[in-house]
Amino acid sequence: MNLAKTYTPNQYEPMTYALWETAEAFAPTGEGRPYGVVMPPPNANGDLHIGHGLDMTLKDILVRHRRMKGDDAIFIPGADHAGFETWVVYEKKLTKEGKNRFDFSREQLYAQVWDFVAARRGDMELQLRALGVGASWQHSVFTLDKKVIDITYQTFEKMWNDDLIYRGERLVNYCTEHQTSFADIEVEHETVKGKLYKIAYPLLENVGEIIVATTRPETMLGDTAIAVHPDDKRYKHLVGSHVQLPLIGREIKIIADSYVDKDFGTGAVKVTPAHDPNDYDMGQRHDLDTIQVIGTDGHMTNEASQFAGLDIATARKRVLAALEASELLRGEEPIEHSVAHCYKCKTVIQPLLMDQWFIRTRPLADKAIERLEAGEIKFYPASKKKEVVNYLKQLRDWNISRQIAWGIPIPAFVNINDSNDWIFDTRVEENTIIVNGTTFKREEDTFDTWFSSGQWPYVVTDALNEGELSRFFPTAVMETGSDLLRQWVSRMIMLSVYRTNQVPFKDVYFHGMVNDEHNQKMSKSKGNVINPMEMVSKYGSDAFRMGIIANRSPAANQAFSPSSVVAGRNFCNKLWNMARYIEGKLGSAYKFQPPKPKTTADHWVISELLSAADRVTAHLDKYRFSEASEVVYQTIWTSVADWYIEASKVDTNPDMLAWVLDTSLKITHPFAPFVTETIWQALPWYSNGTLLTLEKWPKPIDYSEISAGQFEQLQSLIGEIRIVTGNMPGNKKYTLLYGVDTLIADNTELITHLGKLKGAEQSENASGVRLASYSREAWLDIDKSTLDEYSSNLEIRLSETHKEIKRLQERLNTPSYLDRAPEHLVEETRQQLAEKEALVGRLQAEIEVINH
């Protein structure tokens, strides 16, 4: 025997993967319809989390299935430099070593992080292999590979020339902790409890004061106006006059702007264009000065006069104290409001005025919306399409500058004598360049990671250069987490339409978040994080794969249930043992031959397996992963193991057994690649130097539907026998007695075995329990003492059957049902009624026999 008693995954998985990899089994063949899937590149510096486990499994199932169906299939892997994410990790490391980013040049930092990531990248890739991800490793792309940078630069240049890029001073989201700006989407808004302070500003031309309300008193130092609503009667007469800015003494104007809400606070608002987006907009409208009082280090600037150098929190306290001392603080009240935070360190985001690079998104978004509305991409679930469109409709310009070293440098240089004179140039390794006699200095910032990742599908397939993999663009499907809908998917669509005039993928499937087993979000602080690699080493990769896709629907945040992984583990063992049984029956000298079905079970199992193969394909083509794996699980366990293998013990057909296992392995392979390949390799009549993963999906073979139907009749007879004898104590065995019945007569051994009977005999005058659900005559020779218990059971069945008959009759007596329901349903109802009526007859006869 080549197969051990129990399947121990850890023992086989690495070897099996090595076999695939050595054979380059996951490289595209160039034959068949191209089916390309790109991997959302995992962070090269990180470990895979449970979400990756789901994400990778889903894509791997699709690709393996399509490959077996004969497509030219490829799963293109990648690794992400994860700009900001990795930068944060590396900066922590520097801090631990007592250093900081200012100790090094940009080049030095870049080189250090490169080495840091290179050392870790292999771990992530090993973990992907452990999950059984069948990726074409020779085509792996790192997000800082030359070809990625080249295309990113091309796109930037094209946008520059198309006037889609601009550099400008704008209010950006800035994290003073990480000292970099963020795109709007990278900022988390959180409702916090704060205070609304009321501050009096003395009027200059008039007597009295005007009171404003603010949650950020320290920014008053940078106020350049007071705004009121133009229709506000309370203040109308003051518009155009001036107030004196407390603590600073600056004279500022009162302006009218319809942005102001008359009913909020005092109806008057201080305007700080340098530190608030709305104020910035008002500043633009009214041509106000911008005075920056908070610096990029999170401390007050020199503009803050006596508060200069203080951090924000201290400045706030001091400002409030100073106002109080001047008797200008007119109260405070608690308020709940939404505040932007850094998604990584939770520091409050400062809106700061900075020179940054922006993409004009409107033209890009509009084109993307056109394509989406034309239905060029199918969304699973469909509701997500609206979400993307809505997002694109309100999208504002995209800040792509990041003040970190770990990323793709922005290829732009500025004239050292004219800060508005920028040129595009890719010589980013130079600090300065001379063009036409003028010296230009390099931009220090790098690109937002999502600017390059947003180009991923056409970059990795070399679609712009008509490379080796360009036939896979647009890719077949993008499968990713619904959290990336805006951040990534929307940008891929925009950028792809812009660069290639094509949508980047035909389908998008979103999976949801994987929560813990009590449906709580996994988090380090809660301590409920489940590590996929631990699950893999405990239960096996296949078990994990089957467990994590079970009972899951698209885009829903759902619990991870370890019991499903246990079920997956048990399933793998079941399959393994089925193979062991068949191995024992066939022997190692067996030569594979096309099967000739003989028994009813043979015909039936062919029909079951072929139907399962079709249903799996139909489900997977619609991304119904749970349903597809459910078909495999039930077919293998119930139809094949419980029915067919048991039946085959009575009448063994070696070629059938070999075909049944062959087909079972094939339909299971996309879901549980390791155990199926391991079995395939262990059985010489299959492997013979081949790989299961490169085998084709099962093809139909001939069988008789009539014979298959006869097996179903036998199943219902056996089912009835089991119902009668199922819960009876002891080992007493009964004999089946039957009338003239060739089906039973031809299958007495089968019925005896599966029904655990003493035997089956033909009898003219049978007595005992008549098996009511079998349409012809069959009895069990049950003795009087057990009959009584059974007869109460019969009464229940009789009354239930009467109820069903009543229901069916009511339906058939409803004229509108007969008129409006489809013909075949009405016919079905009639047949059911006839069957139930016949059953009632048999049940009544049985009860009479027992009672006499």
Next chain:
RNA sequence: GGGCGCUUAGCUCAGUUGGCUAGAGCAUCUCGUUUACACCGAGAGGGUCGGGGGUUCGAGUCCCUCAGCGCCCACCA
């Protein structure tokens, strides 16, 4: 403030365009060690599909409404 989604067996969830006795895994109970498998086999119990109303011949499925829960978006100082 806006948008989306969820509520089905003790637990975690399926249920494809409305079709008739609502399914799975795990858990529970009974019986069973038949030489592939106790990570097993056979059988059983358990749900008025969150409440209410409507459309329809027919509703877990479509519509309205109420209640509870969750997620996402958002520049009210």
